[in-house]
Amino acid sequence: xxxxxxxxxxxxxxxxxxxxxxxxxxxxxxxxxxxxxxxxxxxxxxxxxxxxxxxxxxxxxxxxxxxxxxxxxxxxxxxxxxxxxxxxxxxxxxxxxxxxxxxxxxxxxxxxxxxxxxxxxxxxxxxxxxxxxxxxxxxxxxxxxxxxxxxxxxxxxxxxxxxxxxxxxxxxxxxxxxxxxxxxxxxxxxxxxxxxxxxxxxxxxxxxxxxxxxxxxxxxxxxxxxxxxxxxxxxxxxxxxxxxxxxxxxxxxxxxxxxxxxxxxxxxxxxxxxxxxxxxxxxxxxxxxxxxxxxxxxxxxxxxxxxxxxxxxxxxxxxxxxxxxxxxxxxxxxxxxxxxxxxxxxxxxxxxxxxxxxxxxxxxxxxxxxxxxxxxxxxxxxxxxxxxxxxxxxxxxxxxxxxxxxxxxxxxxxxxxxxxxxxxxxxxxxxxxxxxx
Amino acid sequence: xxxxxxxxxxxxxxxxxxxxxxxxxxxxxxxxxxxxxxxxxxxxxxxxxxxxxxxxxxxxxxxxxxxxxxxxxxxxxxxxxxxxxxxxxxxxxxxxxxxxxxxxxxxxxxxxxxxxxxxxxxxxxxxxxxxxxxxxxxxxxxxxxxxxxxxxxxxxxxxxxxxxxxxxxxxxxxxxxxxxxxxxxxxxxxxxxxxxxxxxxxxxxxxxxxxxxxxxxxxxxxxxxxxxxxxxxxxxxxxxxxxxxxxxxxxxxxxxxxxxxxxxxxxxxxxxxxxxxxxxxxxxxxxxxxxxxxxxxxxxxxxxxxxxxxxxxxxxxxxxxxxxxxxxxxxxxxxxxxxxxxxxxx
Numbered sequence: 103x104x105x106x107x108x109x110x111x112x113x114x115x116x117x118x119x120x121x122x123x124x125x126x127x128x129x130x131x132x133x134x135x136x137x138x139x140x141x142x143x144x145x146x147x148x149x150x151x152x153x154x155x156x157x158x159x160x161x162x163x164x165x166x167x168x169x170x171x172x173x174x175x176x177x178x179x180x181x182x183x184x185x186x187x188x189x190x191x192x193x194x195x196x197x198x199x200x201x202x203x204x205x206x207x208x209x210x211x212x213x214x215x216x217x218x219x220x221x222x223x224x225x226x227x228x229x230x231x232x233x234x235x236x237x238x239x240x241x242x243x244x245x246x247x248x249x250x251x252x253x254x255x256x257x258x259x260x261x262x263x264x265x266x267x268x269x270x271x272x273x274x275x276x277x278x279x280x281x282x283x284x285x286x287x288x289x290x291x292x293x294x295x296x297x298x299x300x301x302x303x304x305x306x307x308x309x310x311x312x313x314x315x316x317x318x319x320x321x322x323x324x325x326x327x328x329x330x331x332x333x334x335x336x337x338x339x340x341x342x343x344x345x346x347x348x349x350x351x352x353x354x355x356x357x358x359x360x361x362x363x364x365x366x367x368x369x370x371x372x373x374x375x376x377x378x379x380x381x382x383x384x385x386x387x388x389x390x391x392x393x394x395x396x397x398x399x400x401x402x403x404x405x406x407x408x409x410x411x412x413x414x415x416x417x418x419x420x421x422x423x424x425x426x427x428x429x430x431x432x433x434x435x436x437x438x439x440x441x442x443x444x445x446x447x448x449x450x451x452x453x454x455x456x457x458x459x460x461x462x463x464x465x466x467x468x469x470x471x472x473x474x475x476x477x478x479x480x481x482x483x484x485x486x487x488x489x490x491x492x493x494x495x496x497x498x499x500x501x502x503x504x505x506x507x508x509x510x511x512x513x514x515x516x517x518x519x520x521x522x523x524x525x526x527x528x529x530x531x532x533x534x535x536x537x538x539x
Numbered sequence: 540x541x542x543x544x545x546x547x548x549x550x551x552x553x554x555x556x557x558x559x560x561x562x563x564x565x566x567x568x569x570x571x572x573x574x575x576x577x578x579x580x581x582x583x584x585x586x587x588x589x590x591x592x593x594x595x596x597x598x599x600x601x602x603x604x605x606x607x608x609x610x611x612x613x614x615x616x617x618x619x620x621x622x623x624x625x626x627x628x629x630x631x632x633x634x635x636x637x638x639x640x641x642x643x644x645x646x647x648x649x650x651x652x653x654x655x656x657x658x659x660x661x662x663x664x665x666x667x668x669x670x671x672x673x674x675x676x677x678x679x680x681x682x683x684x685x686x687x688x689x690x691x692x693x694x695x696x697x698x699x700x701x702x703x704x705x706x707x708x709x710x711x712x713x714x715x716x717x718x719x720x721x722x723x724x725x726x727x728x729x730x731x732x733x734x735x736x737x738x739x740x741x742x743x744x745x746x747x748x749x750x751x752x753x754x755x756x757x758x759x760x761x762x763x764x765x766x767x768x769x770x771x772x773x774x775x776x777x778x779x780x781x782x783x784x785x786x787x788x789x790x791x792x793x794x795x796x797x798x799x800x801x802x803x804x805x806x807x808x809x810x811x812x813x814x815x816x817x818x819x820x821x822x823x824x825x826x827x828x829x830x831x832x833x834x835x836x837x838x839x840x841x842x843x844x845x846x847x848x849x850x851x852x853x854x855x856x857x858x859x860x861x862x863x864x865x866x867x868x869x870x871x872x873x874x875x876x877x878x879x880x881x882x883x884x885x
Binding site: 520 | 595597599603604606610611612615620621625628633639640643644647839841850854857861868884
């Protein structure tokens with residue numbers, strides 16, 4: 103493999119690994135903040151115990167998320183120097199603003215929150231946890247503003263051989279940025295909801311601390327249903343934007359080869375890129391692809407054949423990732439709705455089959471999130487900035503494959519180790535259950 | 540504002556971000572690497588780590604901000620610097636990652652071997668990160684072999700050229716300054732025997748640190764062009780003198796005053812270098828006109844203006860709440876604090 107392929111692999115792995123930790127951070131801190139809010143409002147110590155138990159799991163997860171983020175900021179320069187030079191004038195700003203406006207807020211108040219239990223008033227402590235929640239979610243906003251610009255570049259001109267920012271407002275109020283932001287953070291909220299529901303289900307199955315975990319499960323289910331519905335709604339908005347501005351990605355998501363009006367949606371198809379067709383097409387839903395693309399059943403959707411073969415993304419990966427992500431998204435709505443139904447009936451602790459479903463569903467929102475990023479990033483290929491710069495032109499010129507092999511091996515070994523340790527600690531402290539304060 | 544004014548402002552801000560970063564993460568690097576010297580028991584180690592607990596993460600964000608600001612304000616320098624220094628940056632990255640998780644993971648399993656492994660990570664990574672940052676800045680002061688081929692900057696160095704004696708001396712100076720700074724921090728934030736050992740340690744480090752600083756300044760005179768700006772405008776020498784005076788005063792004082800003087804010393808050390816570098820961000824030691832400067836690698840006037848507004852609004856807010864954090868956790872950590880099950884600790 104050459105330096106380009108290796109750098110792509112390295113970025114995909116390190117970004118994908120980072121995204122194993124960030125979603126839980128984004129969602130769990132909001133749940134913990136709600137728990138602490140309940141504690142401050144009611145004075146009921148069960149909410150304090152909940153805050154501390156879920157807060158501890160939050161911290162174990164947070165540590166790896168935060169340190170693996172530094173890698174991504176460094177990599178733009180290390181591996182993608184040509185990209186950084188070409189678009190840094192507009193792409194660097196949101197990253198710098200993220201650190202200044204959001205990351206400081208998150209990190210500083212996290213220190214206060216962890217160590218400040220006996221140093222500040224209850225209300226000041228509650229304020230700190232909400233600042234952490236605000237900081238982490240704001241942080242996602244700025245990163246997604248940067249990413250949205252790669253999907254749909256706006257507010258720039260080409261000057262002196264590079265892209266220069268001319269309209270900051272267009273950058274930060276890009277409809278892509280906000281749709282991507284809400285889609286990504288709400289996917290994190292779903293991750294956290296399923297995490298809390300799954301761990302609670304484990305303890306309910308063991309008949310351990312039933313009241314504590316019934317309460318926790320309710321937090322997860324309420325937040326989870328709201329987040330799953332929102333996630334699907336905003337996902338639909340994202341789809342419309344992709345169809346409008348990245349037609350080659352949309353065609354790959356649908357594996358649609360011919361341009362057509364009233365394009366059907368195939369629940370399953372097997373794309374054959376070589377022969378520019380699908381070998382199998384099963385369960386067509388008439389006109390659905392057109393509707394998803396433009397909210398118009400008869401709209402014309404561009405097919406992959408409109409684009410030269412080297413201008414198309416990998417069709418199979420984009421198509422299957424999109425299908426699986428949407429399928430999982432639907433599942434999340436059903437499961438959280440069912441959880442809420444059983445909670446209202448008051449018998450969730452007796453539904454051991456459903457508790458098992460919850461337990462084994464913990465990994466699913468993680469998988470859906472990774473698939474979502476595959477659709478977004480693989481589907482954008484061969485572009486690094488859609489329509490503006492190709493990924494192949496973005497890599498650092500002086501980079502030797504040997505250096506990238508070395509760093510890639512380092513990351514795999516090192517991240518592998520961190521991942522395993524963090525996973526084991528999360529399991530250990532999840533199983534241990536709450537401490538009585 | 541004029542483009543050139545903005546470029547000068549951002550050059551100064553770039554220096555300031557690094558200065559604040561080293562002032563803050565410097566003491567937690569120092570406290571980390573001195574653990575085997577200062578701590579005699581697991582309780583001592585936990586006390587030291589818990590003096591850093593509430594603040595280290597916020598300190599490290601200054602690095603992310605320095606990196607992000609380089610990207611936003613000087614994208615061309617960011618692109619070249621990070622890709623040319625690929626391996627050293629990778630090493631720094633791994634140190635910072637390991638050290639970061641070590642704080643969180645260390646107390647999560649009741650096993651001596653486990654704690655020992657993470658303690659070793661904290662000690663080694665704190666030491667190596669300090670050394671490597673020093674080596675990196677030593678190379679920046681000295682200049683690296685940047686050539687110009689067909690109108691493009693080309694790097695003609697390699698990893699081993701970066702390990703030259705001057706850069707290594709700068710690395711050692713960083714290690715000693717951070718160790719001194721860290722010992723002072725620990726002396727302010729602990730009590731009893733641990734505090735006494737920390738006081739004895741910074742006193743012991745004082746003379747070697749000054750000696751290396753003097754050696755560094757002399758070597759800099761012969762090895763780099765840093766003093767050219769000073770000769771052109773000798774009033775700048777006041778910064779160097781003030782820097783030395785801060786460290787010397789710190790060595791003769793105790794407690795918070797000594798620590799704050801050492802903070803000032805570190806900020807002025809960075810500015811001693813930054814003043815000498817101006818307008819270069821990375822000088823070329825092949826030909827001065829091949830240097831990456833604030834003028835030939837910056838963002839556009841528009842972007843620099845936006846970033847200036849953002850920084851002017853938000854950095855003061857950040858500084859305010861960070862000062863509040865330090866004030867909140869101003870009291871020393873005592874052994875009984877880390878034994879209290881009701882108080883969150885590492």
